[in-house]
Amino acid sequence: MNIPNLFTLIRIALIPVFCIFVFDGAREVTAKYHPDTLIIAGVIFVLAAFTDWFDGYFARKYDQVTNVGKLLDPLADKLLITAALIAMVEWEWIPGWSVVIILAREFLITGLRTLLVEAKAEVKGASFLGKAKTFTQIAAVILFLFDFADFGLIVYYIALILTIVSGLDYVWKSRKYLNFKENKS
Secondary structure (H helix, E strand, O other): HHHHHHHHHHHHHHHHHHHHHHHHHEEEHHHOOHHHHHHHHHHHHHEEEEEEHHHHHHHOOOOOOOHHHHHHHHHHHHHHHHHHHHHHHHHHOOOOHHHHHHHHHHHHHHHHHHHHHHHOOOOOOEEEEEHHHHHHHHHHHHHOOOOOHHHHHHHHHHHHHHHHHHHHHHHHHOHHOOOOOOOOO
């Protein structure tokens, strides 16, 4: 196992630990405000988010990009963000419909990447818009977890817009590989 994949596995391992604290924090916030578990969840989330940066850095620097990493890295990102967004819906800090849009975009792009692989087409990596989307989603979650919810909500809606725009951009750039006609045998 190489260093980038190790960082990805650490991020995946941190997700259930994050969930324990973030959902316990949500329970405590609704009963009696006690932010300690949310602060711990925030620290875990920040650590997990940094593992994403480290795995990318080491993969590029030491040319250790692997197929396992290509699969696990975006999966780990999606699991971490999804866990945080579900908790934020539970706290009633963000509307559920917005999370549905974010998850729909992620499923759409994952499915599209699968189609591109099957078509033996170039699978597009994360564009600037995709990276900006991920950065603003992470920033919004961090702001909420560390009790800057008003500013976090603004950043969250920017992330939502970037989610939509980056998804449309990915579909547009992949349009020549999409064949909506049914194959007849």
